[in-house]
Amino acid sequence: MRKIPMWPNANHEKDVIDTLIWNQWLLRVIGIWPLVYPNTTRIEKILAMFSFALCWTVLSLFLILTSIYTFTDRSVMGEKIKMLGPLGYVFFSMLKYLFLVIRHKSFRRCIKILTKDWCMVQDEYHREIMLRDAEKGHILSKFCIVFMYCGGLSYNTIMPFLSQRPDIEQNITVRPMAYLGFDILFDLQLMPVYVFAFCLQCFTGVVMFNITTSVCCLAAMFVAHACGQIDIVLARVKNLVTVECNRVKFKQCMAITVQHHVRALRFSASIENTFREICLIEMVGTTLIMCLIEYSLITCSKVGHTSYKIEWYNLPEKTALDLMLMITMSRHPTQITAGKLISLSFTNFGNVSTCHIIIFKTKI
Structure with a gap:
């Protein structure tokens, strides 16, 4: 089979930089960029090593402190359940971070193929097609970044001050923190220490947001x-x-077309091979966090179940009717929805994931 003729694109360097711009900034923060992109300077590699060490340090500190608080007698059962969500999120973020490092050669290989494709553009119309699809990728990347940072930073900076109240009985000033357990290492009653711990939590959150958005943008x-x-x-x-x-x-022309199609299919297979572990981690982690949220909300339906199991038929007639009202109300438990369109349940999550897979395979 004849090889695709190499008619270099004069703007290929600019096109590649524009395509990778969001991935470049995100991966630089967590120190992964020199691992996936070969054309980096020595200074960039040194800064990446520093960022990599700093990110792993704060993530490990966060995981240790929240684990000690969650799985010891420092917290009651309600607080343990409340902390399982953040604890699971940082744990799965570290797993995704780890696989970004383990799979860096696969990411680099995909970027090399992408770069070569930009160099091999054979006419202006084909370049316009690639620019149009690259813009679609940029739109998705921007949406992920805005959504993740707006929601995440709000949870780290605004929610602590809205959810916690001072303990009037013990006359203690409660320092609001997004994640519990930092009082194990830091004396939060001291204002400078509290500010440092609060900023450390925010920085840890930024690192976790960057890990998630980096995967999504890639x-x-x-x-x-x-x-x-x-x-x-x-x-x-x-x-x-x-x-x-x-x-x-x-x-x-037919040989060139077939070879181009084979290259596209191989690149698609490389994407699946590169992201398979990360996608599994994302799916398992998201599902478990959703289950924890649903567990907290499902106690509304437990009221109806408990009311049904008691010997309500031995109660006076009017009291039994009151219990029937409780049972009926509990059949519709509170749910978290996406824009009041669909409920965030495991079933709908699986349906959406299946639809995305079918659409992508149909496109190929």
């Missing part, structure tokens, strides 16, 4: 690029039947 960028390559293959196929050419040129 996936969005790779998938958008794969879709762009498939669109180019479709354009080539249409040209085969619209452009009149001799037999030799037709065979050459």
Whole structure:
């Protein structure tokens, strides 16, 4: 099979930089960028090592302190359940961070393929297709960044002051913190120490947000690029039947089209191979956190179940009717919804994930 002719794109360096811009900034913060992108300077590698060590230090400190608080006698059962969500989030964030490092060669390989595709653009129309799909990846990346940082920073900076109240009985000033357990190491009654601990929690949150958004932005960028390559293959196929050419040129165009399609399929397979562990971690972690939230909300339905199990038929008639009202109300427990459109349950989560997989495979 003939190889695709190399007609270099004069703007390929700028195109690659523009495509990777969001991934570059996010991965630099957590010190991963030099591992996945080969063309980095010595200063960038040194700064990346410092960022990498700092991020792992704060994440490990956060995990240790929250684990001690959650699994010891320092907290009551209600606080233990409340802390399982943040504890699980930091644990799964560290797992994703670990697999970003373990899979860095696969990420680098995908970026090399992407760079080569930009160098091999053969006409302006194909470049416009790639730019259009790259812009779609940028839109998804911006949405992930805005959504993650707005929600995450609000939880770290605003929610502590809204949810905690001073203990009037013991005449103690309660220092609001997003995550409990930091009083094990820090004396939060001292204002400078409290400010440092509060800022440390916010910085740890930023690190976790960057890990999540980095994974999402990498996936969005790779998938958008794969879709762009498939669109180019479709354009080539249409040209085969619209452009009149001799037999030799037709065979050459057909060979180039088939090879381009094979490259796009191999790149898609590389995406799946690169993200399989991270996607599993994301799915398991998100599901467990959703289950914890649903567990906290499902006690409304427990009221109806308990009311049904008692010997309500031995009660006076009017009292039994009151219990029936409680049972009926409890059949509709409080749920967390996405824009009041669908409930955030495991069933709907699985349905949405299945739809995304089917759409992506159909596109290819």
